[in-house]
Amino acid sequence: MATVLALSSSPSRSSRSAAVAEYAVTALRSGGVDANHLRLRELDPGPLLAADTTHPEIESAVRAVADADGILLATPTYKAAYSGLLKVFLDLLSQFAFxxxxxxxxxxxxxxxxxxxxxxxxxxxxxxxxxWHVLQSLFVLDSQLDEALRPGEQLRSTLEGVLGDFTHALRTPSRTATIARSA
Ligand SMILES: Cc1cc2nc3c(=O)[nH]c(=O)nc-3n(C[C@H](O)[C@H](O)[C@H](O)COP(=O)(O)O)c2cc1C
Incomplete structure (x- = not known):
């Protein structure tokens, strides 16, 4: 079974991007993918900022990245860029971690x-x-989520297509060949 790790990267407790990631994880599971969601804000901030990959929480997060076939990166847009929290985490990964x-x-x-x-x-x-393959990015407007942070009808339909493409990419033979060559 293909595995996906969703990394959400908002510092906010009631995060829209984390809600979209969680929705995607649930949808992927119902499509037969072993998907899990890691909220980077829940990692111990000291070791995270110090890039201490020997710390058990950071080590476990890095291992979860290594073990996944697919990575879903969910971020808020801050000052026309992705979140600093995501940057901090990506910076502690090894050069070819993906x-x-x-x-x-x-x-x-x-x-x-x-x-x-x-x-x-x-x-x-x-x-x-x-x-190996970076899928078409998806930008979700805040207005596409309701007050409970659930996707509206149009977004649900968009996500169905996007997650279908993602699942298809996870199962293509060329991905398997790439892994075999790098093993
Ligand atoms: C400090 C800050 C900066 C932001 N900058 C932008 C921006 O440049 N462009 C944009 O489209 N939205 C911007 N926003 C809005 C957020 O991206 C948006 O509300 C997002 O859904 C928040 O996601 P989160 O709830 O997961 O943190 C900003 C919000 C904050 C708090």
Whole structure:
């Protein structure tokens, strides 16, 4: 069974981007994917900021990345960029930590003016971490979530397509071949 790790990266307790990640994880599970959600805000901040990969929580998070076939990166848009929390975590990963993996970037944001921010900010970093396939980024407007942070009908339909593409990428033979070559 394909495995996905969703990394949500908002410092906010009631996070829109984490809610989208959680919705995606539930949908992926119902499609037969072994998906889990790690909220980076729950990691011990001292070792995280110090990039202490020997700390058990950080070590376990890094191992979860290594063990996953696919990574879903969920971030809020802050000042037309992805969150600092995500940057801190990506910075402690090894150079090719995403080798052989499919990666789906998702951001929530308040302004459609910033839909490009994932592609000029996050996508190059994900490529440089060796991702096998970076899927089309998804920018979710705050207005597409209701007060309980549930996706509205249009977003649910968009997510169905996006997650279908993600699941398809996880199961393609070329991904398996890439892993075999790098093993
Ligand atoms: C400090 C700060 C900066 C923000 N900057 C932007 C921005 O540049 N572009 C944008 O579209 N939304 C911006 N927003 C809105 C958030 O991206 C949006 O509300 C997002 O859904 C928050 O996600 P979260 O609840 O997971 O933290 C900003 C919000 C905050 C608090």
């Amino acid at each position: 080798a052989g993996k499919a990666v789906l970037p998702i951001a929530t944001g308040g302004s459609p003016a910033h839909v490009l921010s994932l592609d000029y900010g996050l996508r190059p970093v994900v490529h440089s971490l060796g991702a």
